[in-house]
Amino acid sequence: MFSPVAAIAGRELKSYFTTPVAYVFIAAFLGLSGFFTFQISMFYEAGQADLSEFFGWHPWLYLFLVPAVAMRLWAEEKKNGTIELLLTLPVTPLEAVVGKFLAGWALLAAALALTLPTVVTAFVLGDPDPGQVVSGYIGSFFTAGAMLAIGCALSAATSSQVIAFVGTALTCLVFMLSNLPAVQDFIGESGAGLGAALSALSLLGHFEGARRGVVEPAAIIFYLSMIVAWLFATTLILKNTRSG
Amino acid sequence: MKRPLTTGAGLLLALALLLGVNLAAGSLVGSAPLDLTEDGLYTLSDGSKSVLQSLRHDLKLEFYHSAQAGRKLTQIASYAQRVSGLLERYRVASGGRVTVETFDPRPDTEREEEALKLGLHALESPSREPVYFGIAITGEGGRTEVIPFLNPVREPFLEYDLTRLIATVGGPARRTIGIASSLDVEGNPGMPMMGLPPSQGWTLADELKARFNLRRVILEEGVPEGIDLLILLHPKGLSPKALYSVDQYVMAGGPLFVAVDPLALSDTQGNRGGDPSSNLGTLLKAWGATYTPTRVAADATLATGVYLGGNPIRHPAFLTLGQGNMNSEAVETSNLEHLLFALPGSFELASTPPAGVTSTWLLRTGDAPGSLDSIMMRDLADPTAAFASLENLDKPLNLMVRLTGRFPSGFGEAPPEGVAPPPGGHRAVSVKETAIVAAADVDWLADDFSVQRQRLLGETVILPMNDNLTLAVNVAESLAGAPELMALRARNRSDRPFTLVDELSAEAAKKYRGVEEGLLARQDEVNRKLAQLSPPKGQGGPALTEAQAEEVRKFREELAETKRRLREVRLDLRRGIAELGFRVKFLNVLLVPALVLAAGFVPMLRRSLRARKG
Secondary structure, three states, X not given: OHHHHHHXXXXXXXXXXXXXXXXXXXXXXXXXXHHHHHHHOOHHHHOEOOOHHHHHOHXXXXXXXXXXXXXXXXXXXXXXXXXXXXXXXXXXXXXXXXXXXXXXXXXXXXXXXXXXXXXXXXXXXOOOOHHHHHHHXXXXXXXXXXXXXXXXXXXXXXXXXXXXXXXXXHHHHHHHHOOOHHHHHHHOOOOHHHHHHHHHOOHXXXXXXXXXXXXXXXXXXXXXXXXXXXXXXXXXXXXXHHOO | OOOHHHHHHHHHHHHHHHHHHHHHHHOOOOOOOEEOOOOOOOOOOHHHHHHHHOOOOOEEEEEEEOOOOOOOOXXXXXXXXXXXXXXXXXXXXXXXXXXEEEXXXXXXXXXXXXXXXXXXXXXXXXXXXXXXXXXXXXXXXXXXXXXXXXXXXXXXXXXXXXXXXXXXXHOOOOOEEEEXXXXXXXXXXXXXXXXXXXXXXXXXXXXXXXXXEEEEOOHHHXXXXXXXXXXXXXXXXXXXXXXXXXXXXXXXXXXXXXXXXXXXXXXXXXXXXXXXXXXXXXXXXXXXXXXXXXEXXXXXXXXXXXXXXXXXXXXXXXXXXXXXXXXXXXOOOOOOOOEEEEOOOOEEEOOOOOXXXXXXXXXEOOOOEEEEEHHHHOOOOOOHHHHHOOEEOOOOOEEEXXXXXXXXXXXXOOOOOOOOOOXXXXXXXXXXXXXXEEEOOOHHHOHHHHXXXXXXXXXXXXXXXXXXXXXXXXXXXXXXXXXXXXXXXOOOOOOOEOHHHHHXXXXXXXXXXXXXXXXXXXXXXXXXXXXXXXXXXXXXXXXXXXXXXXHHHHHHHHHHHHHHHXXXXXXXXXXXXXXXXXXXXXXXXXHHHHHHHHHHHHHHHHHHHHHHHO
């Protein structure tokens, strides 16, 4: 089963780098990460070798980077009509979905890896907690994965890249803000069950532990279940499209 | 044929499963997260585990958290989650001997009355509701200890606080502190028949009695059994036998809190005609801390206003200590704000402490440490002569230190001449790990320097004027409590300073301080000359000659020039650090993204160049 997945992933990854678009987005991601960490969070002035602020910005940066990566995955194929071609290959829809997802995730991982200079800077300036750095990257990587899975589903649901982008960003935003007190308030007392439900699915909430150096079992379950659920949804949506 | 219904159903099913799985996972909160932090911040320490495993009976932990009312106070809400997690770890590590219950005490309910009865404090939420956030630990016989409000500032010590209270409730009865002092700490009823009035004793003694059993110890008669902590305040003229009993007490693994002083203002007898200083012989040196009873520590940056001989002056040997002078990683000092030390001495920690001993500073002076002769300082009415003897130093002086480990006997292999060893024989090394806290001042514990008395509604109320007594109680509790607690250090993860920046600023400071001092001295000189030359205001008098006026003008110019150069020097000090900051920001915000962009556009440019050529 792996070979078709790998083939699709490879093809997708290569297509990212034929145009400068991917580079532009990654450069913007890195530039903003640096700007937010050093200018907004005043990392240098704060005088502490603590990268939790740096990691804290990642979900917000993913809010624009992940939809950009995701929108190309399916919406473009649908627009160009190449989706039919893809699905007639000896590849199950699930394999195609997983393949493209893995390509997108690999790209996000590359962007994440390119943030290492910031970490190196912190190690040169002082003595940060290495365990916190490892868990921060793990949490960030999986947060990106969960958001990307959402993006896959939305990208598969439309042939317009713009709609895919906006839809992904908005949906991710809902999952990010769901545990904030303001939102919980808004839902109010009557929706108590809904409040608890949204809290359990909060992207920011589950990232808290990883930011501080702890890998919580509940967080791992969250990330994996999100990825599985949304990729499953993507497959369903694709099958629906195909039968049409 | 599209099958939207099945697709829709499938999507709903996926969502439901997603929700279900994660709600179920929510109940796994706190159970064995993978703690990657360097200091193991989120794992229960060995000290806590051993306290939990040696509980004498079952305990109940009640966690009161007004989750509903407090949900807008995000700091508390997120701290509450971590508290829950920690309590769960306690429950698991205790093997079921500790049960945890969580309550949300709504206003005007029985549960709230319970909370108030226990002594919990409530904060007021933005919507004016009381927010309770505390823990009550109850053991056998209804013994209860309470954390009235979980202040997020004290999060690094939550485990220490909890384990300490658990040990108090679930452990043996109140611990006993033995006090030996040349000063009248406990007070006595006096002998009215002989004209000796009763004395009140120190508030310190009252604070300790509230938490411990207090016993007076006469060192000459030896340290009795059953003492969990020995406190020595202002030990004077101890005979070899008395010193030996202290030494062997430490060798038996007993913790010690000793306060010595080169000039104790509280020692009225000593001040009148004897020697107001105290010392612990060579014991402290053998254990790793050297103290000179003839030197008083001073620091101009910590000088306190005092009245001496009727005149208020800022006296540099009356030290007001702030958080910068306290070890923020030490459990005894991390939650304090202000302390007052009066004419203290100082300890020098051995650069190579005795094998098996670790030493830490708990309190120290600031940026302008100096040392004064203690005998000259005794003339308090006019300290100016004493100030002339001020010796400037370049390393801060330690005012309070903690030594932990297994100590070597201060008497070597055998007791001193004519003194019998204890039953069990002379010990040359501590039989187990123990701790010693030594303070170089004793006046900070006296009422005059720690509390003030106010009359309120016909009653005299004692109010603390600083954190001196809090520190004393912290030390007593950390030393006399369960021995495992001594190993529980504060998990103060937030102190990871930029060592590179610190190094740079220290180097720059060294380079420029000499220059700055020279310029300041010159500035003083010029100012003085100007004052000499210029006539006093409002007085007619001989006008200045041409030459004198010219001199005044030159001096004023020189003053302006000196001021300008001083400003430059100060700017230079900061320049190195600012440059580093600029380089760091350039690299991270501009350089790396630019490189990535280049990586993207270069192949494209190359291709178009090739295309044009071809």
